[in-house]
Amino acid sequence: MHEFNNYSLLNKRLGGISMPGKHKIKGLDIEWLGHATVKIYTERPVYIDPFSEVVSAKDTKTCLIVSTHPHGDHFEPDAINALSSEETEIAVTTGTDTRPLQSP
Numbered sequence: 097m098h099e100f101n102n103y104s105l106l107n108k109r110l111g112g113i114s115m116p117g118k119h120k121i122k123g124l125d126i127e128w129l130g131h132a133t134v135k136i137y138t139e140r141p142v143y144i145d146p147f148s149e150v151v152s153a154k155d156t157k158t159c160l161i162v163s164t165h166p167h168g169d170h171f172e173p174d175a176i177n178a179l180s181s182e183e184t185e186i187a188v189t190t191g192t193d194t195r196p197l198q199s200p
Contacts, residue, residue: 132170146175157181166192173197 118127118137125137130150136142140159143151147169158179163171166189173196176186180198188194 132164143179145170146179147172148175148178151175151179155179158184160185160187162187163189163192165189 118125120126127135127137129135131147132145133147133150134144135155136144138159141156142160142162143158144162145164146161155178158181161176161179161184163176163186165171171188171192177198180186186194186197
């Protein structure tokens with residue numbers, strides 16, 4: 097589990113994302129799944145703020161999940177647990193109650 101206090105990396109605009117779907121930005125395939133959930137395609141995808149209303153059962157287990165803050169639609173244990181494996185790293189803001197997360 098990683099905690100962070102600096103939002104500067106996450107607050108930079110991705111630019112050009114105005115609707116759900118896959119977009120190529122600076123050589124990366126990035127997909128806005130809806131609400132605040134973003135999927136970055138790498139060998140194993142990276143998810144930012146996974147939310148169960150937009151993450152589906154067919155989504156691949158991930159190596160990294162970033163939660164930008166502890167509101168339920170940005171830090172949702174059910175969605176995080178569904179996408180997690182033993183190798184998954186989870187980055188959360190300082191003070192986030194991570195007790196609802198399952199240990200894979």
